[in-house]
Amino acid sequence: MAVITPLLKGLAFTLKRFFSKPITYQYPEQKREPSERWRGLHRLKTENGQLKCVACGLCEAVCPAKVITVEAKETPDGRRFPNRFVVEVTRCIFCGYCQEACPKDAIELTRNYEFCGYTREEFHMTRDVLARN
Amino acid sequence: MIPFEYSMGLSAVLFGLGVVGVLVRRNVIVLLMCVELMLNAVNLAFVTVADHLNSVEGLLYVFFVMTVAAAEAAVGLAIVVCLYRARRAVHADEISLLKG
Amino acid sequence: MTLAIFFVFAAFAVLGGIGVLLARNPIHSALSLVGTMVSLAGIYLLHHAEFIFAIQLMVYAGAIMTLIVFVIMLLDVRHEEAETERLGFAKVFGMVLAGLMVVVLLVPLAAGLTGKPGGMTEEVLARVGSVEFLSEKLFTTYLLPFEIASVLLLVGLVGAVALAKKRL
Amino acid sequence: MLDFLIESILKVLVVFGVLLFVVAYTTWLERRVLGRIQVRHGPNRVGFQGLLQPLADGLKGFFKEDIVPANADKIVYVLAPVLSIVPALMIVAVIPFGDSFQLFGREITMRITDVNVALLYILGLAGLGEYGVMLGGWASNNRYGLLGSLRTAAQMISYELALGLTLISVIMVSGSLSLVEIVNTQTVWWNAFKQPLAFFLFLICGLAEINRTPFDMPEAEAELACGFNIEYSSMKFAMFFMAEYAHLISLAMIITCLFLGGWYLPFGIPTPGLLKFPVFLAKVFVLVFFFIWERGTFPRLRYDQIMRLGWKWLMPLALANIFVTGVVVTAVA
Known part of the structure; x- marks a missing residue:
């Protein structure tokens, strides 16, 4: 008896679980809402249709994974803007330092976690991709 | 109905194969297997005769032969394991000494 | 029809027997022997010996051969047969004698079989079945041999354990 | 003679077709039920509720390298999956699925054949x-495979004894070795009621015999990395897999025939002819469900525990059961 009772208890437990509702998210149809502070894909913010970024390079400097490349350029009226701004998302660790370091509040991490592709190059997110995001 | 001679012939051939095996092979386990083959041939003869004479005694003999074969296999294999443990040898020629 | 099945089984049995002889690897020998035994089980079925068929599969193919295969695997003797086997005079002579023995075994067949028919006719089998008939004989007339066989098995069991166990 | 032959061939084809279909869908059932036990869904994407999953798996297995x-020992390596699946499928030949019925004025029995030594055949x-299983692990020349094989051999030989003793x-x-007659003796009281201990022991030994959790020693993913079939891929692996599930189903059918009264309702409730097969x-479904359910429940036993359970508990219990049964049967008669 002492041997069999725990076995039956176990069976009863699993049977109870069998009739409970699965907790699985049926992913593509049923999406999980990420938390408020979720750090997903980067976005370059815009203001009046222009990038807020002034290509100071602070994010590039602070990035621990060295995934950000910024190339500055100036407009004829003397305003700096990023000519090239690439984030290699495959290597990014989504720490959010770039967002914290930015003096202009020009970059942020969105809650978008659904980005995928077939080649590595697709993950070298360029300025325009990040701005549109 | 199978002709009596066919079955007995098969039995004789299998027995002969077993004998030849015991003579030419040196691996002790294969020797054991050849003995089993001979026992099987004998069983076939018993079954054939039992069928031919409508007698159950032949089948009983098969039963006893199988008992003996099982005991023989168990003890034989235990000896082989012992030998292998003591001498790392499974060839009959290498274990012909009386003194270890 | 029956005869055709018999020939198929017989062919497999003989091939298996030859395989036991010729295979270099003991596992292949053992497999061939299993083939022979299963074919023989089929032949037993053709000879109206259902019980023997079943225990042939169970005891020979299922237990004894499994044990042999088990030991071969355990000892891993697979490459030890590689050296050439000398075919000395004694062996050739023995093989000739073995061939002669097969001939001797076959001679009485030509003379025909003499013996007292037992009670196992088709009608009896249809009434009681071969297992019942066999077990009735086994537990009445042949009770003593049966008990001796069981003692033999026990002795075999104890002997095997005593031999193979390192420390009792 | 000829119509007998045709009938037999048709029966064999139907039974094996259905069997393979059921084997395929048992894998689906197992994954779904296990999923639900673990509070998840299991495969539900391919087709409605994942019903085409077995087909997809089969295709995948077929096209894999x-x-x-x-x-490896090539011959034995190729032979092993065949040796594994053929006996598994052949067992079904003696299992009665139901009584007989009339078709085109012929009486058709719901079984391929009724041997009077069906139990011994099984x-x-x-x-x-x-x-x-043994040769598969050995032939692939892999240490894990060999270990799995040796364990299987030892385990199966050990549990076969207890299994046979329980059957006795x-x-x-029942007084017969024929499954049909054994079923026919259970019209009122199932053998599970008459022989509860034997039923319990047979269940355990059967699970050990078909290497099912909690006795899945030969595979033991965690320690042996899948054991005997570690080197197998593609259709050869699929054959091992099918053999496993065919064994599972035939075990369920054998238990149904031996202990759960085959196609009869319990306590002598008359069973209408049409209801017999359902x-x-x-019953088979309930048993298969139980096998999956216990797989989701019990952890695997350790190897020495399995051997101890088999030799020191199940064997003596089976022997004691034979003794008690013998006394009772003699006393009643």
């Missing part, structure tokens, strides 16, 4: 079933 390890084939008490109660199927 067939790898043979370089140092035990014999169970003995042959070991070879596939059933035979004593009743049989329902």
Whole structure:
């Protein structure tokens, strides 16, 4: 008896679980809402249709994974803007330092976690991709 | 109905194969297997005769032969394991000494 | 029809027997022997010996051969047969004698079989079945041999354990 | 003669077709039920509720690369899956699925054949079933495979004894070796009521015999990395897999015939002819469900625990059961 009772208890437990509702998210149809502070894909913010970024390079400097490349350029009226701004998302660790370091509040991490592709190059997110995001 | 001679012939051939095996092979386990083959041939003869004479005694003999074969296999294999443990040898020629 | 099945089984049995002889690897020998035994089980079925068929599969193919295969695997003797086997005079002579023995075994067949028919006719089998008939004989007339066989098995069991166990 | 032959061939084709279909869908059932036990869904994407999943798996298995390890024993390596699946399928030949029915003025029995030594036939084939697993592990020339094989061999030989001894008490109660007759003795009281201990022991030994959790020693993913079939891929692996599930189903059918009254309802409730086959199927389904359910519940036993359980508990219990049954049967008679 002492041997069999725990076995039956176990069976009863699993049977109870069998009739409970699965907790699985049926992913593509049923999406999980990420938390408020979720750090997903980067976005370059815009203001009046222009990038807020002034290509100071602070994010590039602070990035621990060295995934950000910024190339500055100036407009004829003397305003700096990023000519090239690439984030290699495959290597990014989504720490959010770039967002914290930015003096202009020009970059942020969105809650978008659904980005995928077939080649590595697709993950070298360029300025325009990040701005549109 | 199978002709009596066919079955007995098969039995004789299998027995002969077993004998030849015991003579030419040196691996002790294969020797054991050849003995089993001979026992099987004998069983076939018993079954054939039992069928031919409508007698159950032949089948009983098969039963006893199988008992003996099982005991023989168990003890034989235990000896082989012992030998292998003591001498790392499974060839009959290498274990012909009386003194270890 | 029956005869055709018999020939198929017989062919497999003989091939298996030859395989036991010729295979270099003991596992292949053992497999061939299993083939022979299963074919023989089929032949037993053709000879109206259902019980023997079943225990042939169970005891020979299922237990004894499994044990042999088990030991071969355990000892891993697979490459030890590689050296050439000398075919000395004694062996050739023995093989000739073995061939002669097969001939001797076959001679009485030509003379025909003499013996007292037992009670196992088709009608009896249809009434009681071969297992019942066999077990009735086994537990009445042949009770003593049966008990001796069981003692033999026990002795075999104890002997095997005593031999193979390192420390009792 | 000819119509008998045609009938037999048709029966064989139907039974094996259905069997393979059921085997395929048992894998689906197992994954779904296990999923639900673990509070998740299981495969539900391919087709409605994942019903085409077995088909997808089969296709995948078929198109995968067939790898043979370089140092494998080629012949035995190829032979092993065949040796594994053939006995598994052959067992079904003697299992009665139901009574007979009339079709085109012929009486058709719901079984391929009724041998009067059906039980011995089953035990014999169970003995042959070991070879596939043993040789598969040995031939792939892999240490894990060999370990799995040796464990299987030892485990199956050990549990076959207890299994056979348990059967003897059933035979004593029913007085026959034919499955049909054993079923026919259970119209009122199932053998599970007459022989509760034997039923319990047979369940355990059966699980050990078909290497099912909690006795899935030969595979033991965690320690042996899948054991005997570690080197197998493609259709050869699929054959091992199918053999496993065919064994599972035949075990369920054998238990149904031996202990759960085959196609009869319990306590002598008359079973209408049309209901017989569904009743049989329902019992088999319940058993298969139980096998999956216990797989989701019990952890695997350690190897020495399995051996101890088999030799020191199940064997003596089975022997004691035979003794008690013998006394009772003699006293009643």
